[in-house]
Amino acid sequence: MSNSDHEGDHEAPTGQEEREATPGEAFYLRLRSLLATFAHRQTEILRMSEYFAERDAELNDSKLRAKRSIERHLQEEVDEDLLDRYLRVFESYDELAVENDETTRSEREIAFAEGLNAVGSELPKGIESTYVAAITRATRRSVGSRFLHSSLLTILVGEMEMFINQLARACFEVRPGALDQGGRQLTWATIAGCDSIDEVRDMVVDETIDELLRGSLLQWVEFFETRFGLDQIDAARTFEAIEATQRRHCIVHNAGHASQQYLNKLSDFNVETKLNDLLDVDADYVETAADSMFMIAYSLSWALAMKINPEPYWRDHFVTTFTNRTFFLLQEHRFELVQKIGETAPLKSLKGEKGEHCAFIIRVNRWIALKEMGRFKTARKEVEDLPVANRSDDYKLAKHALLDENEKAYEIAQRMIANGELPESHLLTWPLLRGVRDYKRSLESVTSELGAGSIAITD
Secondary structure, rough: OOOOOOOOOOOOOOOOOOOOOHHHHHHHHHHHHHHHHHHHHHHHHHHHHHHHHOOHHHHOOHHHHHHHHHHHOOOOOHHHHHHHHHHHHHHHHHHHHHHHHOOHHHHHHHHHHHHHHHOOOOOOOOHHHHHHHHHHHHOOOOOOOHHHHHHHHHHHHHHHHHHHHHHHHHHHHHHHHHHHHHHHOHHHHHHOOOOOOHHHHHHHHHHHHHHOOOOOOOHHHHEEEEHHOOOOOHHOOOOHHHHHHHHHHHHHHHHEEEOHHHHHOOOOOOOOOOOOOOOOOOOOHHHHHHHHHHHHHHHHHHHHHHHOOOOHHHHOOOOOHHHHHHHHHHHOOHHHHHHHHHHHOOOOOHHHHHHHHHHHHHHHHHHHHHHHHOOHHHOOHEEEOOOOOOOHHHHHHHHHHHHHOOOHHHHHHHHHHHHOOHHHHHHHHOOHHHHHHHHHHHHHHHHHHHHHHOOOOOO
């Protein structure tokens, strides 16, 4: 469910068509753009992760890998029948080791050698060694998929770093006084080397952010909490968030194995990982890491928007942006993330008709996420107890749709469409109304069958 206000449609307080953005408007536009860009780039990373996962079997196809290797070495076409037989010899050796404990290692090796010789005798002399070497390498599990997903984790953390960089710059634009809190002192020689006060300021911002980004993920967030007086951002203190950034460090600096620093940073959590254990990365891990990074970006943006926004006029626009983002995440099937946002967002702080409506939408989107994940029974009582009798139709529509009361929901949706309160496109696209769409199709199917029927009259 999304807010009916489009994020890009807003009017300035002055009503002027062409004007310079006010500080509050500029801050709003910048934060909205940062969060949207961050979300879009995460979507692309997750799309690539899914793509790699779907092709994991191809990446690990022993025959295909061996064939390519042989073709490169021999510069000639591979005898695929002999290649299949070679692979079968290797598979038989592994099967004997698993299935027959009484078979000694020497007996297995003798059988293995005989099998290789039987196949190799049909190849031109000298070529069999190329086949055997290629197959030996190919039967080891490919690291390709792991490397690809590890690279995506590195990109995810890099995107978080870039987000923090740009967010800090946006905050210093509206709160330049926060630069003074660093205790930085400039020499006269440094100041004299700049052409203007703006250049001095830019230099201080660059140095402050460079120093900030040398720290850990938690230190990045603590910087904002301290400089701008924010409440603690719990999303930055979860195991998933801290572990993801530490795993990234191990991938970059320790060949993907757990380092002592990794263990030290996670000492507050109950981890079973040992020093030098391999820290693997797959599609599920990338998705979890992406969610934890987004929770930090979302929570931090919300806190800053409410705390240092210089013009109260833009508050509702900020809230609308954060509300609609949960709808976009639903459309991308990031249900776990929507659930977490719905459970942790400071909805009770949203006041007034607009604020209460946005809080309602975020709650509805959380319920939709739970429903999509098959966990709706944990929230069903909340929905059943939702008072909507004296509310507008959008509240009633949401409740009936969530409870699968699709006939009632369909009637309300049709009424809202007729009154111009609900675009017909929403009926076709909202995750909330999936059951209503199914009900609509069933009605159309029955109507079509009745219309196609005929009555035969006979004497």
